[in-house]
Amino acid sequence: MKKKDNSRLVFFNNKFVKEKDAKISIYDSALMFGDMVFEMTRSFNKKQFMLKEHIERLFTGLKILKINIPYTKKELIKICNETVKKNEPFFDNDDEHRLMINVSRGPLGIYAPVFDNKLESTVIVADFPLKWTVKNLAGFFDTGVNSIIPSQRSIPATLMDPKIKNRSRMWYQMANIEVSNYKGENNFALLIDPDGFITEGTGHNFFMIKNNTIISPQGRNILRGITRDYIFKLAKQLKIKCIEKNIEPFDVYDSDECFITGTPFCILPSTSLNGIKINNGKVGNITHRLLKKWSKNVGFDIVKQIKKWANEDYSKKKSIITPYQFKKK
């Protein structure tokens, strides 16, 4: 039986603290500059998925930003697993573990007095139920999302590289705000870069299918998602050609089917772009096959699990935007 909900623990600079106390000083470089690298994972059947790949990506980002981390990759993986173990008692039996791994440069030097002159990196591993993130998305497996290209453009990698999974993402929120002004309830932002190429959503990657080839934007002005990488593996297993290529909105309108990918929900169909239907608004065949194969690989039906978590009628599904609290004034 599950213990109390509000007892989850967060690894915080070598200690475990209560989730509510997992907080970062206002003098930390993370809060002064959005200067923090992070990862967010999920488990399948309680087992972390591609954790090694997440940690690899994290360390590449830290290296480029010259942020010191006092652990090896192996040690950090061990910390992650330990965190999961510590928290499992507070999770439901049908829960999955979503880890949030944050590493920042720590408090800025001028604030050293506040920290008794001990300045060190901030390393955090939090663990919370995956269902929080996905339960509102359940209905979209059937209807698909409507991708909206807002006025906000992706910041090109040469100005601030999205391939470093970083926390300077105010512009994601600006895109989300724009999209919240659109009619409809299943709108997700899908950005283009200044060259006009499709990049990514504000938290997911994009794929389209044309003539039985799966195509994803080149790995330039996007986060090269771990889930995105997994699609390439699934495609190989299914013997479907899967390539990277510059994609323009025209190509999406002219495509056979589309979907988006993200760690928490794996794959969601995108059945229209700017309200214009793809595949007559129906979920595509290859999308179905990928979800099915993935489910087979992990040993249970991924979609069914999410639908089970959804504690409301699917016909009343809520937009993922809502949680970001863009209130009307």
Place this chain on the structure above:
Amino acid sequence: MKKKDNSRLVFFNNKFVKEKDAKISIYDSALMFGDMVFEMTRSFNKKQFMLKEHIERLFTGLKILKINIPYTKKELIKICNETVKKNEPFFDNDDEHRLMINVSRGPLGIYAPVFDNKLESTVIVADFPLKWTVKNLAGFFDTGVNSIIPSQRSIPATLMDPKIKNRSRMWYQMANIEVSNYKGENNFALLIDPDGFITEGTGHNFFMIKNNTIISPQGRNILRGITRDYIFKLAKQLKIKCIEKNIEPFDVYDSDECFITGTPFCILPSTSLNGIKINNGKVGNITHRLLKKWSKNVGFDIVKQIKKWANEDYSKKKSIITPYQFKKK
């Protein structure tokens, strides 16, 4: 007599907490997206300087980002003043108050359970001694800083507007890292935008003088600094022409003198660009006059105060970069 140092208090969502406890939840939009608007002020003779202007700018940013703040401008000013008052006992007699005002959207909706489903904006007013920030800069009033144009470009306003004083500034750190690789001890980053125009430093504005006209970059891809605004006022008082204009590196090389401005240090001369001397490497006349006039306006010698704080020999001045801890690996 001053009370204990480590007793400073921070206004945090309607309560006062200890400085060490002024921390933001890892589930706050500020930490998830760098989605926070802020201001940093200073006092002269313990009196907050242009606080109203800072608050105005803050509210403009909040409005654009649709971040709710549960106070009016007047109320927030009152909170600031109250914070100063509460902390004065823990400040030295010769200290000045540097306020840090942070406002974020608060925790994201999906994390509502952690916060008992009460989601509200995060509003913080911290107060610390100005000397922390400026004591290492004292020597530069005599030698000037060397402005370095790094490879990192300013993110243009159309992608993420720097006129909103926001916390998605990882790219400032990337510029700082680059500049830390240069020879010399007085290097400050000075960015150009993709058009090749001088914009700003990673925390300061830029001015040059040519033929007795003070020129600052157009208010486009920069933060329109409160101190920058004050230079225009000082120039008016001194009857010196002061204008906004696109500035290119060539113009700086060809200028008569240069300086940078920032709230904590007011004005610092910049006596070279990329190691090439301006005005033969000497502090310029108009720079001197502006500092003098400002000192007169506030009733004491601004530079002298900072030099007094500097607790080391000026010849051993340290780079402002050092505090950011870009360690060699």
Place this chain on the structure above:
Amino acid sequence: MKKKDNSRLVFFNNKFVKEKDAKISIYDSALMFGDMVFEMTRSFNKKQFMLKEHIERLFTGLKILKINIPYTKKELIKICNETVKKNEPFFDNDDEHRLMINVSRGPLGIYAPVFDNKLESTVIVADFPLKWTVKNLAGFFDTGVNSIIPSQRSIPATLMDPKIKNRSRMWYQMANIEVSNYKGENNFALLIDPDGFITEGTGHNFFMIKNNTIISPQGRNILRGITRDYIFKLAKQLKIKCIEKNIEPFDVYDSDECFITGTPFCILPSTSLNGIKINNGKVGNITHRLLKKWSKNVGFDIVKQIKKWANEDYSKKKSIITPYQFKKK
């Protein structure tokens, strides 16, 4: 008493034809390439307004595009006046005349056989009641329009110059389509160019007011509207400073009031940008003064006239977008 409505005549290559027959061959360069220059005017109290300026602009466009016109400017003005005169009997007493002047290169050379090998420019002057265009806009004089910045960018002048009033404007329609997907009923597209500067709407110019200065985008990636020019004159008459300057969305959010201008409606307040209110959503004072002065100059209340034409309850005002027929599929 007015004669029959459907008897309006259109000047068409030296003849007058029925309005329904004012049609251009599918082999005309106008239809093959959107290769046509045009003007649209209006009258006040039946008198054409700034007709000379419209004709001047038309001829500049024709010269650049090397389109031959077999009339002098004077002759064309005469033709315009004659067209008005011929049509007046079919207009209501309270109607105003809206002229549409189209000039194209004529049929392409390869289609010469269809035209008995006589290829000549196509010159058209049509005349229809202004109220058609403006009656749906009446309510916006009170509420203001909501300007929306769509993903579609202005085509910069160096690629296709909007200062030539031309008919290759499919991208205006693409912007209109985008805006029709937004919530709300008073949305008007307001474009930015790839530099991020506000340009124009899809048929109107933009103005903002800050600190009692009226500011309009520089005359670069916009049509330099005749009405826009007249605002500068009105401002002079009212002794209000009026300048051209690059405007960014930030500036609009931070402005005191905004309005848009167009030949048919003169001035409409814009009380919000992307749903964010300017001046707390109220029509501004200078906007009022400009409309009042203009009305005085022409001898009657411009707004009142339009409201009179509006044959529906203002509370049920329809979007200007509707007429373009972007149907849901």
Place this chain on the structure above:
Amino acid sequence: MKKKDNSRLVFFNNKFVKEKDAKISIYDSALMFGDMVFEMTRSFNKKQFMLKEHIERLFTGLKILKINIPYTKKELIKICNETVKKNEPFFDNDDEHRLMINVSRGPLGIYAPVFDNKLESTVIVADFPLKWTVKNLAGFFDTGVNSIIPSQRSIPATLMDPKIKNRSRMWYQMANIEVSNYKGENNFALLIDPDGFITEGTGHNFFMIKNNTIISPQGRNILRGITRDYIFKLAKQLKIKCIEKNIEPFDVYDSDECFITGTPFCILPSTSLNGIKINNGKVGNITHRLLKKWSKNVGFDIVKQIKKWANEDYSKKKSIITPYQFKKK
């Protein structure tokens, strides 16, 4: 025996009208905004070529522009064939049928009164002899054309997508005007985009050959021509490698041979760029093989047919530019 020339019929919104009467109202969105999608086809031996592909492309453009068409693809193909059949009596025995299919949004809503408040899309299928278009080009099969890169750049797809075959092409005419100012009689515009990549001509696609590989610009800032697609098929039949790749002017200068493609003329050699000879100014071998294979596929000599139509001595060939009537003033 052929009937009278001037009796050709045009399908126009469900009726057949005389060619001379195939005209579009000045209030149609096609003429107001260049807001029309179109196709132009040709026959070989009176049989329409790749008509299905043309219709597919047309419908994709209509979908993106939200232009309603009251026919299915099949119905429109039937209409096309019917139009050909109706016109065949007025064609010479050796004529080929060139169809022009135009679809626009129809008259704008504000002009509804003119059309008895019935607003519908405009759908046109015209049919005229192919020889009109190609007879002046016959000589170029032997000499090749000289491609000229004008100052006018291609409008990038992100601003107005050329992959939608649309009528907002004033900038094509501006490029044509520029090229008409060059010395020589066989100049054809060949545009580059702002990135400096070769795109297309003002009505044709471009190919170069290097080391026995046929290369065509990536399908981004170009119309993806039906003829261009067919070259890929021909190359496959001939077992020649044929790829899409970014091409720069340098690559063309350094190529082994070049040609252009267009529906009416199929393939024309381009033997120089900006007056600098490719392959010493001679038509290349692969160009010859492609034309030969195509001729074989359709059952007659394509080039010979065009030369037969040419009613003038090849040595007096006229520029394709001439027909556009860029008169000297």
Place this chain on the structure above:
Amino acid sequence: MKKKDNSRLVFFNNKFVKEKDAKISIYDSALMFGDMVFEMTRSFNKKQFMLKEHIERLFTGLKILKINIPYTKKELIKICNETVKKNEPFFDNDDEHRLMINVSRGPLGIYAPVFDNKLESTVIVADFPLKWTVKNLAGFFDTGVNSIIPSQRSIPATLMDPKIKNRSRMWYQMANIEVSNYKGENNFALLIDPDGFITEGTGHNFFMIKNNTIISPQGRNILRGITRDYIFKLAKQLKIKCIEKNIEPFDVYDSDECFITGTPFCILPSTSLNGIKINNGKVGNITHRLLKKWSKNVGFDIVKQIKKWANEDYSKKKSIITPYQFKKK
């Protein structure tokens, strides 16, 4: 009486050598990288014009490029004057002196053995008759030149700053080559930058007049010409408003008159752009007044002097392009 023509002397690293021997080693940075700063002047009545301004500009360039020059500004002026004096005997009485001042970094370090390990900057002052440069231009004072905008764009200052008068100007030649392909005999290249703004010719600055205001492009992607500066002075003397402003081709087409400026010829009218006439192809009034005023200032008729030098009939004037030897192949 003049001495022998072929006896002119060139100052070359502290010695005077024969003009034919004024040559730079192939191992010099000037020839390896186009890494040389230069100035070219002229005299009026044998007196050097604005020599000090030329020397100032030279030294700014040298400073930015970190090229050492072993002379002070004063010393270099003295060298210039001495060079003129030494050469005057070989000049005609009616000749003017055109100086060419070249300064390069000298031979590269790896070639030190060739130079006995003595590496020093290369400093050259040559002096030749101005008439060589201008005699072919005489006719253009009456007819004006036709400015042509080629495909070649100006390299923006942020990539290589034209405000440093440098010798990496292969792209000027590429523009000249393009223009040599145009019909007509009075064509001069006039470049635009990637933003579409008029910059400069390949050796001259540009001015237009609109409503009695003289306008020259902003001093960004251009050489800020000494002659250009002098136009501002002349305008002041004539009480004509003269400003810097971004100019687009549209503005030139729409202007009242245009001219170009260069040290050797002072002012030449530009009576058309891309073959489209400005001011009906006539030389403008303000152009005339500027030339007249300048002539008055220097004490003789500038144009008359050049026409006198022209040893051919004006009607047979040759293009300035010809001398660059772009041969047909």
Place this chain on the structure above:
Amino acid sequence: MKKKDNSRLVFFNNKFVKEKDAKISIYDSALMFGDMVFEMTRSFNKKQFMLKEHIERLFTGLKILKINIPYTKKELIKICNETVKKNEPFFDNDDEHRLMINVSRGPLGIYAPVFDNKLESTVIVADFPLKWTVKNLAGFFDTGVNSIIPSQRSIPATLMDPKIKNRSRMWYQMANIEVSNYKGENNFALLIDPDGFITEGTGHNFFMIKNNTIISPQGRNILRGITRDYIFKLAKQLKIKCIEKNIEPFDVYDSDECFITGTPFCILPSTSLNGIKINNGKVGNITHRLLKKWSKNVGFDIVKQIKKWANEDYSKKKSIITPYQFKKK
């Protein structure tokens, strides 16, 4: 035994002149505009390497720039070989021959009088010991170089094509100057273009290895080096995949190993980017294999030869930058 060092001869317009006299007139287009195409080669065991490929590339450049050369490719190869033969007596036994081939348009037309009105292209073939260039680089085979991305961007090919090996390279020197300001002794400039893609160094090409695939930037904004081409051949011989692809700094940070290539030194490892280590700062395995294979192909150890030439202790290696004489002022 070697004859006197200072007796090397240079082929200069059909004559052989002493190396010290190999100089170009200041009136030559090469010095006026940096308007010269060139090649620099090397020998292995006294035998010229890929000379034919160098000559091919030279002729392509000459053709595009319309520079006449009075020799066929074969004749120029013969001249090269003759030059080597003539100079061999003045080379050490262990020397290799580095040829410099320069071709310019010759003196400008206006200076014809200086050259007795005979204007012809300038054609030069010089020959000097390879060791001059490489002896300072020996140590880098063990330590690798540190690639530095300066603020200076590559000029994109569309503005001035680096694929033409030309002498308008002042911007290379500007990049070198920047890099000379960095801490460290093994810094080499590595440029990015305005798109943020890695291009080339100021005289070398770049390669990275990821997952056993060798990757080099696409042949766009770079010189397509002859040595670069040879790497593709070597890779084929070693059965290692070698491709062209856009590379971003992120990709380099994330790579397994990196190296640079240039004719004189063949291959040098690059063990860090901006001071951030690749492969923990160690020379990579594939780099070793390529060097070994190349050595085998030419019959001796390439690296050993260079190290032998190095007459100083490797630990005191000097930067390649030093020779360019960027002096401190």
